[in-house]
Amino acid sequence: MNNAEGNYNLLLKGGHVIDPQNNIDETMDVAIKSNKIAQVSKDIPSSKAQKTVDVAGFYVTPGLIDIHVHVYGGYQGWLFPDIHSFRNGVTTVVDAGGAGWKSFEEFKETIIEKSKTRVFALLNIVGAGMLGAIEQDVSEMDPVAAAEMIKKYPNYILGAKTAHFSGPGWEAIDGAVKAAELSDTIVMVDTRVIPTRTYKDILLSHLRPGDIHTHIYSQNATLLNEQGVVNDYVWEARELGRIFDVGHGAGSFRWRIAVPAMKQGFVPDTISTDLHKASALMPNATMLATMSKFLNMDMSLNEVILRSTVNPARVIRRPQLGTLTVGADADIAVIELLKGDFGFVDVGRTRMQGKYRLQCALTVRNGEVVWDVNGISCPDWETAG
Numbered sequence: 001m002n003n004a005e006g007n008y009n010l011l012l013k014g015g016h017v018i019d020p021q022n023n024i025d026e027t028m029d030v031a032i033k034s035n036k037i038a039q040v041s042k043d044i045p046s047s048k049a050q051k052t053v054d055v056a057g058f059y060v061t062p063g064l065i066d067i068h069v070h071v072y073g074g075y076q077g078w079l080f081p082d083i084h085s086f087r088n089g090v091t092t093v094v095d096a097g098g099a100g101w102k103s104f105e106e107f108k109e110t111i112i113e114k115s116k117t118r119v120f121a122l123l124n125i126v127g128a129g130m131l132g133a134i135e136q137d138v139s140e141m142d143p144v145a146a147a148e149m150i151k152k153y154p155n156y157i158l159g160a161k162t163a164h165f166s167g168p169g170w171e172a173i174d175g176a177v178k179a180a181e182l183s184d185t186i187v188m189v190d191t192r193v194i195p196t197r198t199y200k201d202i203l204l205s206h207l208r209p210g211d212i213h214t215h216i217y218s219q220n221a222t223l224l225n226e227q228g229v230v231n232d233y234v235w236e237a238r239e240l241g242r243i244f245d246v247g248h249g250a251g252s253f254r255w256r257i258a259v260p261a262m263k264q265g266f267v268p269d270t271i272s273t274d275l276h277k278a279s280a281l282m283p284n285a286t287m288l289a290t291m292s293k294f295l296n297m298d299m300s301l302n303e304v305i306l307r308s309t310v311n312p313a314r315v316i317r318r319p320q321l322g323t324l325t326v327g328a329d330a331d332i333a334v335i336e337l338l339k340g341d342f343g344f345v346d347v348g349r350t351r352m353q354g355k356y357r358l359q360c361a362l363t364v365r366n367g368e369v370v371w372d373v374n375g376i377s378c379p380d381w382e383t384a385g
C-alpha cells in the first residue's frame, strides 16, 4: 500500500456525511491517516484501517467551530475548553475577549497551550481583558498596543473584541476597529445600543465588511423594529458584509426576537454559544443545544451545520477549517439527531417545544477520539484482554 491510499489509522464507516464546503450530504466513509482526513468516499474497506468505527445512523460532520466562548478571564466565569467542547462535537473555539494585550501571554501559556481543543482568541480592546469595572476605563483601550499583540501571535489571535462598554461614546468600538485595521484582522462587537450609539450607526458607519456583531437576538440590540419587523438597515448591513453571530449566552437569546427574525428569513451567519459558567447550565447555551434551537425553528440540518463549520471558518479567516476536505486536519463530529418531544429554554426562561435534539456520539480532534459517549470506538471489556 502506498501513502495515498490505505493504512488508515481510523475509519468512520457508514455515517451520513454533511460537509457543506464540498457539497456532500449523503452516506460516506471517512478515513483518517496521520491526523489528516485521508479519504471520503463510499465503501472504503475496513481492511485498510487499523481501527474501524461503525457510525451508521449518525451524522458525520466537520468538527464544530464555536466563535464565541469564554475560556479565560473573569467575567461571569470562564470554563476550561476541553471539558465542554468535545462532548458537544466542538473542536475549535474562539475566546471572545477574555484577554487583552496585557494578559494574552498568560492566557496562551495557561490555557491555549494546555488544551487539546484548538483555541483562538479575539483580543479585548481593554488591555487588562474582561475583568469587570476596568472594562469601562477608556484609558485601558490602546489600539496600537492591542494591534502589536495581535501581530505578534497571528497563529492564535484572530482580531479584536469589545464588550460591556456602558459609556455614551465610541471609544470601545472604534478602538477595537482601529486595532483590527492596524493588524489587518477582524472585530467582534458585543454592545448595548443606546441613543448616542444606535444599532444602525454601529452596523453601517463603524463596522467594516467582515466585522461581527454578536448577540443578535439580545434585547440590547434592535434587530427588530417596534412592529417586530427586521429593520431595513439590518438587511442593508448584511449586504455590506457585516456578520451576524448568535452568541447565545446567559442574556442574549430570546425566542421573541429569534423566531420572528427567522420567519422573515433573517438567519444568523454563524451559530455560537457565548459559553461560560452562567450560560452552560440554564439556559443550556451549549453548542448542540443552540444548534438544536435553530433546527426547531425550521432551519435545515445542512444549514445548521454550514453555520457551525464552514461559515465560522470563513468569518475567522481560517478557511482550511470546518471541512472534511482531504488533507484537512482530522477534526470530526459524529452527531445523533434525536426525534421526540423536547423543550428548549431561552435566556428569559421561556420554553419552546421542539421535535429535534442533536447529541454528540463521538468527537475526533487531530485524528484522536476525544469523546465517545457510548464507547463505540472501544473493544468490549470481556474480549479486550
Ligand SMILES: [Zn+2]
Binding pocket: 068, 069, 070, 096, 190, 249, 274
Ligand atoms: Zn461573551
